[in-house]
Amino acid sequence: xxxxxxxxxxxxxxxxxxxxxxxxxxxxxxxxxxxxxxxxxxxxxxxxxxxxxxxxxxxxxxxxxxxxxxxxxxxxxxxxxxxxxxxxxxxxxxxxxxxxxxxxxxxxxxxxxxxxxxxxxxxxxxxxxxxxxxxxxxxxxxxxxxxxxxxxxxxxxxxxxxxxxxxxxxxxxxxxxxxxxxxxxxxxxxxxxxxxxxxxxxxxxxxxxxxxxxxxxxxxxxxxxxxxxxxxxxxxxxxxxxxxxxxxxxxxxxxxxxxxxxxxxxxxxxxxxxxxxxxxxxxxxxxxxxxx
Numbered sequence: 012x013x014x015x016x017x018x019x020x021x022x023x024x025x026x027x028x029x030x031x032x033x034x035x036x037x038x039x040x041x042x043x044x045x046x047x048x049x050x051x052x053x054x055x056x057x058x059x060x061x062x063x064x065x066x067x068x069x070x071x072x073x074x075x076x077x078x079x080x081x082x083x084x085x086x087x088x089x090x091x092x093x094x095x096x097x098x099x100x101x102x103x104x105x106x107x108x109x110x111x112x113x114x115x116x117x118x119x120x121x122x123x124x125x126x127x128x129x130x131x132x133x134x135x136x137x138x139x140x141x142x143x144x145x146x147x148x149x150x151x152x153x154x155x156x157x158x159x160x161x162x163x164x165x166x167x168x169x170x171x172x173x174x175x176x177x178x179x180x181x182x183x184x185x186x187x188x189x190x191x192x193x194x195x196x197x198x199x200x201x202x203x204x205x206x207x208x209x210x211x212x213x214x215x216x217x218x219x220x221x222x223x224x225x226x227x228x229x230x231x232x233x234x235x236x237x238x239x240x241x242x243x244x245x246x247x248x249x250x251x252x253x254x255x256x257x258x259x260x261x262x263x264x265x266x267x268x269x270x271x272x273x274x275x276x277x278x279x280x281x282x283x284x285x286x287x288x289x290x291x292x293x294x295x296x297x298x299x300x301x302x303x
Contacts (some may be wrong), residue, residue: 014175015165017042017102019076021069021091023056024135024242026108027082028146030060033179036148046072055143056239070098078175081107086116086248092122101126104168109135110195112159114252120161128168133157133191134181135199139240152180153301159188196256201264204257206238 018040020027027045034040045062046069047053053065066072073079073095081088088107099105105127109115115131123129123197137155138145156176173183186194213224213232224232252255274282 013039013041015040015078017076018078019044019072020048020080020082022082023047023052023143025141025145028143029150032146032148033151037178039175039178044072052143059143068286069095073098075100079105084245084248085109085252088115089118092119096122096124099124099127104128104130106130106132106172111249111253112191116161116188128171130172131159132172139237141242154181155184156181157191158185159191165239190195192253192256196260200249200253200257201260203230203238206235209235
């Protein structure tokens with residue numbers, strides 16, 4: 012039996028379209044409705060056929076849904092919550108996929124009606140591509156999905172959201188929203204900020220040097236450009252809505268970078284080797300955890 016009768020996926024880009032495909036693959040939902048503000052995206056979703064119905068108005072998508080998952084940039088959630096809140100069915104589960112959780116609870120919480128269960132979630136998965144064409148059902152296989160239910164959330168609703176993501180291939184972790192934001196600031200947000208900065212530095216070089224940077228980018232620069240190709244609207248909202256944790260981690264990184272700069276200037280090879288040995292062990296741990 013499906014976990015849910017009707018799921019509404021609001022925002023059908025990379026994550027939303029992958030979620031719909033994964034739900035269909037696992038036969039987790041009887042009817043999957045999708046909505047997106049972009050007519051081009053809606054047309055593409057119809058052509059690709061991973062939804063049972065496509066709606067221009069999110070209110071039409073959530074009508075009668077017992078699961079609603081918001082897959083839009085975090086900055087759009089307050090307005091979206093105000094629009095759909097009065098139309099959520101009693102007993103429905105409301106969730107999201109944002110990579111910042113305190114802001115999601117702050118912006119969506121006031122719009123959740125009595126009797127609707129609010130279970131924020133963050134599937135820690137993605138690619139540098141965007142749009143419904145980029146989605147695929149296997150995106151979440153073996154990846155973590157973090158649930159951050161506010162205190163007092165119905166345990167049965169939390170269990171159903173956990174079962175949904177397990178059915179999509181994910182491993183489940185539950186944690187406090189503030190702790191989530193601190194952890195993701197160093198594992199995801201700061202790396203993206205550094206990548207955007209390094210690629211931005213390259214764009215300021217002389218034209219001839221720029222051409223050589225692109226030509227010889229098979230080294231580390233290639234990996235930075237992959238991260239920096241991610242959706243700019245999504246990451247703008249992430250940094251603005253997790254600014255305290257990001258600034259804290261950025262301050263620590265700046266201190267470590269200054270120490271590294273000093274070691275290079277003074278030829279302290281032992282310090283450099285010690286650092287590189289420690290960081291190499293971290294990389295090996297990521298590979299062993301099958302998160303590479």
